[in-house]
Amino acid sequence: MSSYAFFVQTCREEHKKKHPGESVVFAEFTKKCAEKWKQMTAKEKRRFEEMAERDKQRYEKEMAGYNPPAGEKGAHKRKRTKDPMHPKDRCNSAFFFFCADERPKVRATSQGLSVAEVAKELGKRWETVTDRSKFELSAAKDKERYERDMAIYKGKKPKPVVQAPPPPPPPKK
Structure with missing residues (x-):
């Protein structure tokens, strides 16, 4: 997750603690979060940037040993290499x-x-x-x-x- 995503998640958790059971209008909530994020100093944002860095390291560790199951979505298919000796021109109609x-x-x-x-x-x-x-x-x-x-x-x-x-x-x- 990005540092901004961690910030929004933290804001959401704080809002839930202050106002339990209250539904949140997503569009308004994200606008308020964006305004807060813009007004924050680099020093205040540093906490969220460190969280994002730790998450990135965790993700890279997990992906290093990941092998997708064969035939499932998300499995990377190898790109077929073209034979340079194959006739290039098909017949025209x-x-x-x-x-x-x-x-x-x-x-x-x-x-x-x-x-x-x-x-x-x-x-x-x-x-x-x-x-x-x-x-x-x-x-x-x-x-x-x-x-x-x-x-x-x-x-x-x-x-x-x-x-x-x-x-x-x-x-x-």
Whole structure:
């Protein structure tokens, strides 16, 4: 506890001795205590500061040998360390590829929009896109790349990439 907390506790005990059975309005009581604390000299506060110091030493002794029970609240969990070899980039969705294409256009046409407003506008535009195949193809390629990276990371043999044959050329007239 702090020195001020010890002071308030002492004031409360004194008040209970003087006025037993009387209920205390907490807000008023704390205001009066705060006023008294501000008016006290450093010499008068020293008693409470010593009490706080002793309490701090007691707390540190108790905490030195404390081991929280496993699985309970308050138990400190160890922070997982990240593997530096783990692939950093996850695969992006078709929407993310769309946003990468459209974001510069939205920013150019609407100056001064916040990041959230730009994102809302991109969402509205995505809903109206009729031909998403270009973005879905990019997402599929990115997913293959991520799966290859993960397979290499996990020590598995990566799946061979099967490429679709190029589309036939348009008929000549």
